[in-house]
Amino acid sequence: MLAQTTLAPVAAPRSRFQRRSASAKTGLHLLMAAISSMFFLFLLSYILRSQVSDWEALSEPWQPLAQTGQLWINSALLLVASIAFELARRNIDRPQQGNSREFLWLAGLSSFGFLVGQLVFWQYLTDRGYLASTNPANAFFFLLTGLHGLHLFGGMFAWMVATYRLSVVDKNLDSKSISLAKLSVELCATYWHFLLVIWILLFALLSSSPGTYAAIAKFCGLGD
């Protein structure tokens, strides 16, 4: 069938809100694709660079990343944030929005806690003399956690919008503001899940042993 056949039934025009909601989701997915591309390329560079002899992996037993306690706490905070967003999303259709508002606050606070926790770990590293310029492994650590943190920080603005919209819902229970709040929360939940997955990948890679890097490099045909 060539392009000009119109025989297929055409769906009825969608409402303005349906279109807006679908557009926002598509936009977010594209944004996540672009961010994934960026982190993927960083990780590839990381693996490649780790195969040069001057690399001092932070995960060696005598190095700071051998004890990952602080990072596990941070990870738990981010996990809580992600779950809280998910619960907020699932509860929002219930009467009076269930406990969505509380979950949203929990998500925001634990995200904030995650960012503070990451900064605490940065401080810990710099105090012990692990500066970005002293070794490429350190530089990558700061760069990757920093960029991840920046993306989360950017997400905090979306969180603020969602919180605001949900608070408006409490005042006037019209369908438009409920839909808007729901859309906001949904988008935030998706974005936080995404950032959680990225963080798990980063954490796993950053704390892996040099042997793992070598194996990945070999698998990708990068190491010689």
Add this chain to the structure above:
Amino acid sequence: MTFAVILVAIVILSVLFHFLSPWQATPLASNWGSIDTTITITLVITGIFFVAIVIFMAYCVYKYQVDPDRRSEYKPENKKLEWWLIGITTVAICGLLAPGLIVYNDFVHVPSNAVEFEAVGEQWRWSYRLPGTDEKFGRSSVSRMDEINTFGLDPDDAAGQDDILVAGNQMHLLVNQPTKVLLRSKDVLHDFYVPQFRAKMDLIPGQITYFWFTPTVPGTFEILCAEYCGIGHYNMRGQIVVDKASDYQQWLSEQITFAEVLTGGTVEGLVEQGQLLASSRGCLACHSIDGGPSLGPGWLDLFGSQESLIDGSEVFVDADYLIESIVDPAAKIVAGYPPVMVAYQFSNEQLDSLVAYIESLSTESSGSPTKPAVEE
């Protein structure tokens, strides 16, 4: 009509230009005639497509020019035709790719009887190393480089003691001897390119790259840097001299080994020390000593001359001026040269030796103005 005629004219003139052009590849001087053959194959195949497509276009433009009484044909698709065209194109592409990959396979496989030499690039000159009688290169690294050990060889590595070091820009090769070039850079990217040999390869700091060829024609050939490497890129010249066996042995016997460099490392005499410094610290990359063009002012007959500065004033070249120009190059810029030199740090003794060396390059080192500045 006009447009169709012009299209045909473009085809005819392009083909004529190809055959009449005085600008063709330089005469081949290596074994890579097969690369030239792949270029010819590519030219023929792409040339046929070029002529056919443009002529067909000219035909369409002429035949189907606007006619208010006619309608264009309504036939939006012809799958069979499209698949035929895809098929023909694929065959042509294979005709290009297959010979290309066969020759490339030769290019990446260095023959076992190839001898090795190393070319070291730095901004903006070349130096070379041969493995010596043991046919093994000694270990090298940037961290060991200094004024004496300009190649950064490991003095404790026995394999390096007999390595032959060629500090000038000129290297000699034996004709008809398959040769593998190992490439090493001290600073930025460079590329070892001799047009007559066809092959080329980049130099990457921190890595050793290679390629191979067999020089087939005795003579002198220019090495060009073909990877942009900063303001002196266009002037990073070297020479390959392809010798017959007797000439090559003669040249080889005059070269010095790393062991000799180490033992003769303390050079006697101020001028000789200056000469060594000028060579090892890269001064000669930008300052010619034979009166030839260079990025910075040449040193031949410089001492004792008058130089015109960019602010219009003149300066008399004496020891003080030279020392100032070395430690603070931006203070006085000679007209006609870009202000690109970075400040160098030398001890007072080293500065004295450099000045002595530059003074020795003037025909009359009496200190009186001998000739007007070149830039006047």
Add this chain to the structure above:
Amino acid sequence: MAYVDDAEHEELHEPTSFYAKYVWSQDHKVIAIQYSLTAIAVGLVALVLSGMMRMQIGFPGSIDMDSTGYYQAMTMHGMIMVIYLLTALFLGGFGNYLIPLMVGARDMVFPFVNMLSYWFYLVSVLVLIASFFVPGGPTGAGWTLYPPQAITAGTPGSEWGIILMLVSLIIFIIAATMGGLNYVTTVLQARTHGMTMFRLPLTVWGIFVATILALLAFPALFVSGIMMLLDKTIGTSFFMPDMMQFGTQLDHTGGSPILFQHLFWFFGHPEVYIVALPAFGLVSDLISVHARRSIFGYRMMVWAIVAIGVLSFVVWAHHMYVSGMNPYFGFFFATTTLVIAVPTALKVYNWLLTLWRGNIHLTVPMLFSLAFIVTFLVGGLTGLFLGNVVVDIPLSDTYFVVAHFHMVMGVAPILVVFGAIYHWYPKITGRMLHDGIGKLHFWITFLGTYLIYFPMHYLGFLGMPRRYYAYEDYQFIPDSAQSLNAFITVVAIAVGVSQLLFLFNLIYSLFRGKPSGGNPWKANSLEWLTPDTPPKHGNWGESMPVVHRWAYDYGVPEAELDYVPQTTSGDEVPVHESDLDE
């Protein structure tokens, strides 16, 4: 024929103040014009820089330019033309103007983000221009910015110029991403009633796929830019190896310059198609309209665009055959590179088959389109030399490369830009561009660029290396090469100056051009069917268009006229099925 969408209608408050309308505008058409004018302005800077370079090459010493200035001009010319002119113009300019109109939307889906995209772009241009005025001047690292040389002494602008360059690129990438999200989402979500993906004009397909490439490829430039910026500013060693420069050991250790090259070309090759695919799309529409014939093999054209887009991510290392990477990569990348020639060739055939048995109007847009085919053909065929690894070895880093990429991604897309501006100017302004000036501009540009770049390939065969400030005393270069260089310079200056004709035409016709009416070319696609010309805010007035057919019904036998707009229903003129698709 058209339906009223009340929900859509409610949002239409047109801004009234001058600032809201023309400066802080969220209207895609105004943003498109802002993008285009900025891109053309900065492109003129790059054009002047190229003229200065040509003077130095053709007539050494004729202008006051040392090697520092030459390399700065070379770098800025390349970077501006590729990124700040072509990318911005095709996506930010044509993408912004045409996508909502062609898919039948009132605007982009995220108008505020769209506005931000332009302002980020403007800031990136200003940062770039600022680098001309900092100590040491703009960077002279070559547009590829290869480390270590890009950030070390011995390269012009290695103090401040390179930092501003990288910052500008990072801002540009943010701008391009914001714009890109908009274009793709608008195509996916804001098409009007009846506008299926396979009824989109090829212009939209080209820009759509190019934007997806941009979203996935620009991060590679972002990643490499960030890492190089850190190497420069805080002394990390991502790309910086152990180095001994001018007799001094540098502090960096162990970095990998070749990693940068991989990242750069992972961006850089898709970038070629980010410029080329919109050009393919635009030129397909121009040829179909002006040959009054349906585009030949529409669906193959779409699949070719998609295939080229996908393949463009697996060919990057063909820029690195002699870079010292693992030589065995050459086999793989030569094969993928030559494979990409097949869908590309198919597009050329289909353009020609659209001309065949057409009814060709040699209007100015058509002339530029046909010239594009010739130029692109030469550039594409010479690409087969450089893609085939062993043929590339003698030709890489010579003038052959310069001639090739100027033909294929410099002149060819610019010819499309000109053709497209002559084609859509009536929609943007309501007036026709002057035909006589247009033809003069066309002939000088087409024949001039061919005279510049065709002979230049032969300097490459000769072995003349590119990026040389001067060629004094090289024995293998005959004196006649200098004469050819002088000839090329003369033609280049003439072509450069003749662009003033185009600028004059743009301004003159804005006031004195012949009124065009809404659909001067008798075209089918939606942008010609707006109730007002130029289209007002919201594009469609009261009722949205409904689409019943593809955009290429020219010469339909049953129709009264030789064109059938996309909004014409099947009751009036039958909607055809393919004869050959059983």
